[in-house]
Amino acid sequence: MARAPALTMGLAVLAVCGGGPAALAQPDKYEGKRIRTIQFSPVEQPIQGEEIFRLLPLRIGEALRLADVREGIYRLYATGQYTDIRVDARLVDTEGVAITILTKESWFIGRVSTDQGVRQPPNPGQLTNVAGLRLGEAHRPEAVKTAVDSIQTLLEANGFFESRVEPRFEYEPRTQQIHIRFVINPGKRAYFASPELPPGASLTPQQLARLARWRTIIGWRPVTLSRTQRGLDRVRRDFRRNDRLMAQVLLDNLRYDPASGRAVPELQIDAGPKVKVNVVGAHVSRSRLQALIPIYEEGTVDRDLLVEGARNLRDHFQSQGYFNAEVEFKQQRLRDDSAAVDYLVNLGRRNVVSTVEVKGNQYFDAETIRERMFVLPRSFQFRRGRYSETLLRRDEEAVATLYRENGFRDVEVDSSVGEAPGPQRGLAITLRVKEGPQWLIQSLELEGVETLDREELLSRCTSLPGQPFSEFQVAVDRDAILARYYAEGFSDASFAWSATPAGEPQRLHVRYQIKEGRRRFVRQVLMSGLQTTQPQLVNRRILLNPGDPLSQTRMAETQQLLYELGIFARVNVAIQNPEGELREKYVLYQVDEANRYSLTGGLGAEIARIGGNQASFENPAGAPGFSPRISLDFSRLNFRGIGHTVSFRSRLSNLQQRALVNYSAPRLRNVTGLDLSFTALADNAGDIRTFISRRREGAVQLSQRVSKADTFLYRFSYRRVGVDNLKIDPRLVPLLSQPVRIGILSGNLIRDKRDDPTDSTRGVFNTIDLGLASRAFGSQANFTRFLARNTTYHAYGRNKYVLARSLTFGWLQPFGETFLRTELDSAADIPIAERFFSGGANSHRGFPENQAGPRDLETGFPLGGRAVLMHNLELRFPLLGENIGGVVFHDAGNTYSRLGNISFRVRQRDIRDFDYMAHALGFGIRYRTPIGPVRLDLAYGLNSPRFRGCSATNSLTECGPLVDQRISRVQFHFSIGQSF
Amino acid sequence: MAFPRILVAIGFLLAKAAGGEIIDRVAITVGARVITESEVRQAVRLRQFLNGEPLDFRAYILRDAGERLVDQLLIRLENENSRYGVPSEEAVAAAQARIIAELFRGDRVAYETALKEYGIDERLLLEHLRWQLTVVRFVGVRFGAGLQITPEEVQAYFMAEIAPKLGPGATATAEDFQSQIEETLREQRANELADDWVRETRARTIIDFHPEVFQ
Structure with missing residues (x-):
């Protein structure tokens, strides 16, 4: 068309004018x-x-x-x-x-994710971490390029040399977020190939491959980063084992061959000389030497490390009682590819620390000072005491710090070591304190507070007029004041202080200068990463609202609440554009939902006097036994996306077979601490020698945590309990042999004020359980149940000694009609499976498991009782070092036939009498582990019961000749966790 | 179809043509700070004024000015944090007087005319001089304080730089020039340290030149 060329020309002119980069206008x-x-x-x-x-x-x-x-x-x-x-x-x-x-x-980083298609390792978390793109920070194209390179590098290190990584962007303009997903095509994982070594290396490639475990008898293994690193570490350790302490083993490159799909490790190896470390004048094991001389750890030999080694050796000998030990070293020259370092030790006389005195102290008593000292006189725990020059220097500094923190700016602390006077042998260590004057605060000024309440801030300060002055307390005040500001959205707040002499001697005017900075507020809270979780479950836990001050505390608390849901593997929180000078900011939460399915298995064992043959009448008091245990648990978390959990738990052992299904609905009606659960249980238990119980039970429980220490449990259970392999005459007690349906409504109060539930040293633990079984609930037996426990812990001597005691009282009271009556007693009775059974590792250690209390007069098997009274007293103390402790204990009590028969009588009246108080003394060993102490208890029953019981089995239903027996006086128990 | 697309393009370009002019924009970003194009051009004017060069805003000159402004901004930020002090007004006035004397032979009228020609406000020039003195002070205090010059270094400098200029038969020794040599060496060393510091700081900072400004 004719107009088109003119139009095009015009467009070209306009393009030149308007389309190119414009210069600035004239000013x-x-x-x-x-x-x-x-x-x-x-x-x-x-x-x-x-x-x-x-x-x-x-x-x-x-x-x-x-x-x-x-x-x-x-x-x-x-x-x-x-x-x-x-x-x-x-x-x-x-x-x-x-x-x-x-x-x-600008765009800001939102969700960063990778495809799930990469075979691990690396896992998705590692891939996103290595990308280095942080939530909320400004997006830069160069950073994404770096991220792609980093992911590629990680993939190659894990054998994916043909991987391709492409970022895909999803923009969210309303919130200026850019979500980045890295689409990864990993390709095949490479396998190791024969390593390449420099000429003259002391290892052949085959030796190295075997040592590094890059090759097995089957063939070459796939390349992974951890396998490569572990392999190199093994080679280094092998050199060190052969005294080549300066060996260098470096991976230059993993050269990939696409044709074969193999990666050749190219290594630089320098074995270095053999360095022999000798200790002359004393014996030190090789493992101890490697721990003390840092050249083994560092993989190099230099003077500083040798000096440190000499110091460590000296401290080691001093800790063994050679308090005058001297250590020096001599390096021998390299000769024939070997060098030696000789540590020359002069042990001196072995000694003990007799006394540790503190002199010159007035403000603090000696006990307070000694609590801070590592140097100790001899004791049961430390036979020679504890001393070394390093420890003494540390103690001087610790005591000086104690004084300085309490206003004694001019304190001087020194020490002397001499021979103990008089008939005592050993060292006398004296710590001398020159306290000097105590500086006090004359006045405290707080300046620069414009927005927050000045008085409220002052109330958080410890440096108040009249108090001792110390920089430590100033730091405490600084942290308290700034924490307040950060919680109120003043992320830029700063704190400075000064102290000037007041008119009076040893008095200071202290001034705190606050710069509040800009206050920031929440613009909106943005949540990302929810896939199956319902948003309202999460939204209820967000403590920040638009317009609120931007509080770091609240951000962290919200993060914690989200973790407590138990459905997220990771909860990231960040402020969008943290460096920007904006008044209102987006707060970002990015969550990774946890795997919804989990499967765990376990193996365990119990060793105690539990065994004996369930199918026979022998050993009514049990016999030493070993019961292995397998458990298998399966859980489905975040059911329906509302944070509920369905779980299946099973346990299989000689003594118990159990299957349990549980549905847990925490935070009922969004109330924190109110949890509802439903349970269905099938359990066969043979831990009571008298019978095997078969229990089928359904229960619903509501737990209400009213405070940190107090929890209420409300529970209704309906169960059917049958007994098999009954060792007593069912004709005598038909009640005891018939399956019984029990519907029981119970309430439980738990008050837990212990410092550590797994290994308590202080506090109190109380429980009260009250239950009512009634025909109104479909129960075939009517009874009430009361069980209470009070446990206290008291620590002495810097928590070294703990006196623990526990009192347990229980009472079962039948009432009303029951369709199950005994021939001997027309009154209602308690089904055998519902009775109290006690004895064993966690109740009375003078008895085997569940063996305390009344026994069948015909067979001798335990019958359980309707009342229980038990008192346990235990003194826990350190035995060897920090991890091995000991206990001495006294257990007293019993299971009684009924409430009225509870007695403190210590003698058994006759062979039919079991309602007396049994006592046992014993001691035990505790080994501290991360999951609680492993314990072995040995108890001696002072008045264990005698009874007549079966000695042999004539048939499966008949008891053989009755003989007088006695619960063995010596009982042992092996378990995990304290007894109470 | 091509025709409707052309109409859209025309509409965009016409709108652009009817719009105004850019009076300033971001030229360089240095972390969370910016340097605008007007600043870059201003720096070019000042430099060319002080060097007696004609005004020239070619791309490479703008780029060079931008690079120096980045260095100065990093120093400015460090100075703000550390407060090394500011020069006195007398020092600034003295520097101005030196310029008038050296570049314009004391002719204030010629000086003011030149300012107009280069489009420079006198306050801007004084600010620039104040800043230059601040930089000198910063380098001296931050990097120069505590620098030790050894006698061997003094001797070496004397032999390399001063002795050849004294001519044959001169009897002066390094000791005669010691204080001047020490000051010179201290200044050189401080400048080297300052350059190193600038280089390291640049490496740690995200610096972005907007290409449309420097074309």
């Missing part, structure tokens, strides 16, 4: 002109409302100053919300100018 043209309008392009800006105009120094109606334009660009850019800003001016009349501010917004 004079607009300077001083009246600003008529100020607009933004685009109209939608990330900074809301009036704030954006407040940032600009330009005002409509005022004269345009180019310096103001520049300042406006500074301020807008400082918000962090923009990557580019241009200011455009257009004359609108002879004296007026219209300003348009053209902006390009």
